[in-house]
Amino acid sequence: MPEKVFITDDNTATFACPKCKRHKTTDVTKYKHIETSVRVKIKCPCGHAYDVILERRRYLRKNINLNGKFIHLKNDEAGGMTVTDISRYGLRLKLKFPYNFEVGDKLLLDFTLDDKQESFVSNKEVIVRSVKGLSVGAEFAHTEHYDSLGQYLLYYMK
Numbered sequence: 001m002p003e004k005v006f007i008t009d010d011n012t013a014t015f016a017c018p019k020c021k022r023h024k025t026t027d028v029t030k031y032k033h034i035e036t037s038v039r040v041k042i043k044c045p046c047g048h049a050y051d052v053i054l055e056r057r058r059y060l061r062k063n064i065n066l067n068g069k070f071i072h073l074k075n076d077e078a079g080g081m082t083v084t085d086i087s088r089y090g091l092r093l094k095l096k097f098p099y100n101f102e103v104g105d106k107l108l109l110d111f112t113l114d115d116k117q118e119s120f121v122s123n124k125e126v127i128v129r130s131v132k133g134l135s136v137g138a139e140f141a142h143t144e145h146y147d148s149l150g151q152y153l154l155y156y157m158k
């Protein structure tokens with residue numbers, strides 16, 4: 001499986017050869033605005049060739065499977081959902097049933113973390129940023145997480 005390499009704010013990426021551990025930083029501006037994932041083949045001076053995926057996100061997303069519920073603040077509709085990935089700034093939800101969300105709608109989320117304490121996250125406000133069928137991308141309304149979610153993002157995002 002290809003390794004993910006993050007694009008920095010100055011549009012560079014640092015590639016590390018898995019064989020010899022040699023690092024090379026390269027300008028990747030031409031890939032910055034491509035909507036789909038970008039897979040690049042790298043050939044190291046040691047002769048080893050390897051694939052990487054350029055990641056445009058600022059923070060790592062962790063694939064998870066956390067059950068919970070939402071409340072749509074526009075009309076107080078509630079429903080079941082699963083958090084499928086999470087980062088410091090947002091998350092992706094998979095809804096149990098279709099709902100009429102629009103970009104910009106606000107939701108309140110409750111879900112249980114998969115940490116040792118099975119911590120409960122309650123009334124986490126998010127803003128809908130994308131809707132594709134049952135999949136909803138959302139941004140946290142507040143990025144300071146002083147609750148169990150903050151500890152989770154700090155210690156369990158490996």
